[in-house]
Structure formats: C-alpha cells, structure tokens
Amino acid sequence: MSEVSEVSEVSELGEPREPTSSPTQTRAVLSCTGLARAFGALRAVDGVDLALPVGARHALIGPNGAGKSTLFQLLTGGLRPSAGRVWLDGRDVTRMSDARRARLGIGQTFQHSSLFLSMTAAENVALAVERARGAPWSPLPRQRPALRQRIDELLGDVDLLARRDVAVSALSHGECRQLELALALAAAPRVLLLDEPAAGMAPAETERLAALIHELPTELTLLFVEHDLDLVFRLATRVTVLHLGRVLLSGTPAEVQGSAEVQEAYLGTGRRADLFVTDAGPERRDGDREAESP
Ligand SMILES: Nc1ncnc2c1ncn2[C@@H]1O[C@H](COP(=O)(O)OP(=O)(O)OP(=O)(O)O)[C@@H](O)[C@H]1O
Numbered sequence: 001m002s003e004v005s006e007v008s009e010v011s012e013l014g015e016p017r018e019p020t021s022s023p024t025q026t027r028a029v030l031s032c033t034g035l036a037r038a039f040g041a042l043r044a045v046d047g048v049d050l051a052l053p054v055g056a057r058h059a060l061i062g063p064n065g066a067g068k069s070t071l072f073q074l075l076t077g078g079l080r081p082s083a084g085r086v087w088l089d090g091r092d093v094t095r096m097s098d099a100r101r102a103r104l105g106i107g108q109t110f111q112h113s114s115l116f117l118s119m120t121a122a123e124n125v126a127l128a129v130e131r132a133r134g135a136p137w138s139p140l141p142r143q144r145p146a147l148r149q150r151i152d153e154l155l156g157d158v159d160l161l162a163r164r165d166v167a168v169s170a171l172s173h174g175e176c177r178q179l180e181l182a183l184a185l186a187a188a189p190r191v192l193l194l195d196e197p198a199a200g201m202a203p204a205e206t207e208r209l210a211a212l213i214h215e216l217p218t219e220l221t222l223l224f225v226e227h228d229l230d231l232v233f234r235l236a237t238r239v240t241v242l243h244l245g246r247v248l249l250s251g252t253p254a255e256v257q258g259s260a261e262v263q264e265a266y267l268g269t270g271r272r273a274d275l276f277v278t279d280a281g282p283e284r285r286d287g288d289r290e291a292e293s294p
C-alpha cells in the first residue's frame with residue numbers, strides 16, 4: 001500500500017460515513033478489507049483482507065511481531081485502524097467502540113490475563129455475566145439463582161465446575177486460561193477471537209484446552225492466534241499466515257504446511273520445524289470438520 005493511499009483512507013475515516021456492504025461481506029460473519037494500523041513509521045498491520053464464514057475454525061499464525069494481536073484489536077474495536085473496514089454480518093462496524101461490537105456478538109480472550117486474582121472462579125464469571133447483561137458494575141454481584149445457574153453452566157462448559165469457589169490465585173495456569181474462555185463465552189458471542197489461548201501451557205493443559213475448543217458450538221465462529229502450530233493444524237480448517245503486517249498466505253492447513261514461502265517467513269524464528277509436524281498422535285481430530293470454502 002502506498003503512503004498516499006493510506007493517508008487518503010485515514011482522512012476518509014475521519015468523516016462520518018454511511019454503512020456500506022458488499023456481497024462478500026454479507027456472506028461472512030466477520031470480515032475486514034484493507035485493514036491497516038501504523039504505529040509511527042511501523043506498519044503493524046498493512047492492508048489485511050479476511051472473511052470468516054459462520055462456524056469457521058480459522059487460525060492466524062505468524063512470527064513474533066507479525067501484527068496478529070494488533071489485527072485482533074482492530075477487529076474487536078480495541079484499536080482504531082489507520083485504514084480499511086471491519087464488517088460484522090455485512091454491517092460496517094469500523095467506527096464502533098469495542099463495547100458496542102461486543103454487544104453485537106464479538107467476543108475475545110487476550111494474550112495477557114484479564115482475571116481478578118483475589119476473586120474466585122465463580123465471582124469472575126459473575127462479573128462477566130453481569131457486564132454482558134449491561135448491569136452496573138458491582139465489586140461482587142449477588143449470585144441470584146438465575147445468575148448462579150448461568151455461572152455453573154459456563155464453568156461446566158470449560159470443565160471448571162469443581163473449581164468454582166477457588167480463588168483465581170490458586171488456580172493453575174491452564175485453569176486460568178480455561179476460566180478466561182468462560183468469561184468470553186459469558187456474553188454468548190457469535191464470533192470468538194482467542195489470542196494465544198495455549199500460551200505457557202504444559203502439554204496436558206494444552207490437550208484439555210484443545211478438547212474444550214473442539215467442543216465449542218459448531219455455529220460459533222472462531223478466529224484464534226496460536227504459536228503452538230501442532231494445535232493450529234489440529235483445530236483449524238483454515239489458516240492465515242501474517243508476516244510483517246501482511247497476509248503471506250491464506251489456505252488449508254495442508255497448503256500452509258506445504259508452502260516454501262511460509263517456511264521461509266519462519267526461518268530464524270526457531271519454529272520452522274513445527275510446520276512439518278503432521279502426526280499429533282491419537283487425539284488428532286483434524287478430519288472431523290469439513291474444510292471451509294475459500
Ligand atoms: N501500542 C503499540 N505501540 C507501538 N508499537 C506497537 C504497539 N502495539 C504493537 N506494536 C508493534 O507492532 C508490531 C506488531 O505487534 P503485535 O503485538 O500485533 O504482534 P504479534 O504478531 O501479536 O506478536 P506476538 O506473536 O509476539 O504476540 C510489533 O512490532 C510491535 O512492537
């Protein structure tokens with residue numbers, strides 16, 4: 001993208017603009033076109049197009065600093081783009097706040113923890129449920145029967161019911177990541193963005209998380225960033241490789257694994273060998289889902 005075209009997009013974004021849509025955007029639940037974000041001279045995200053159909057299991061991979069988390073924040077509304085558009089159900093949400101996008105169905109978990117350590121698992125979920133309902137913030141929502149039932153449902157969904165009254169500070173790292181998934185699910189999102197859900201996990205914890213993600217409702221559209229490429233190739237039906245803020249390749253796991261260009265992008269990162277992992281053992285489930293159409 002030239003400097004000139006980016007500048008013209010920036011000034012265009014400064015003006016109120018009627019929502020627009022195109023046939024491609026209306027077919028996708030969440031999509032973006034020409035999405036870009038610069039930090040000073042650095043083009044962290046540089047003209048990205050992405051389209052997630054309903055029920056997608058779409059992974060976003062790329063070396064450190066490729067722009068994955070920045071792209072996530074542009075999609076969720078945590079950051080404003082320098083250029084480009086974000087679409088939810090064919091509706092232009094580019095100028096909407098993250099809170100409004102969340103209400104419209106975009107959920108997320110973050111690369112870094114967002115839990116209240118001194119509260120129990122149930123109390124953290126209670127806060128998320130109340131926030132999703134738009135209830136005024138309270139340090140500790142009263143757990144009425146309906147709220148209690150919802151909390152238990154969500155904790156059950158992430159296999160943490162037995163840990164409901166344990167303080168987060170006493171949970172294992174893997175359990176904390178499971179709890180973060182419950183918080184994101186509390187708002188009943190239609191699209192869920194997970195930023196490195198397996199980061200720092202022991203192999204057994206990763207297995208547990210993989211099973212939980214695999215069991216999420218099929219109609220829930222999923223976009224996840226993950227450095228554990230074995231996990232990526234097991235869970236994703238489509239993979240987008242980001243490099244230096246641009247899409248290097250978007251394809252099936254097999255296409256990405258077989259790409260010399262992708263292997264080149266990973267050279268020097270110490271992760272190149274991971275791309276060739278093809279045997280994830282008996283838990284491997286990548287044949288369970290139909291590949292998405294491009
Ligand atoms: N708020 C910011 N201000 C300035 N530069 C930033 C900011 N956020 C990100 N960057 C830079 O933008 C680039 C992309 O960062 P980003 O966090 O999106 O990468 P990433 O692909 O998520 O990396 P990782 O795999 O390490 O999480 C990096 O060079 C980073 O230093």
Ligand SMILES: [Mg+2]
Pocket residue numbers: 068069070111
């Ligand atoms: Mg990141």
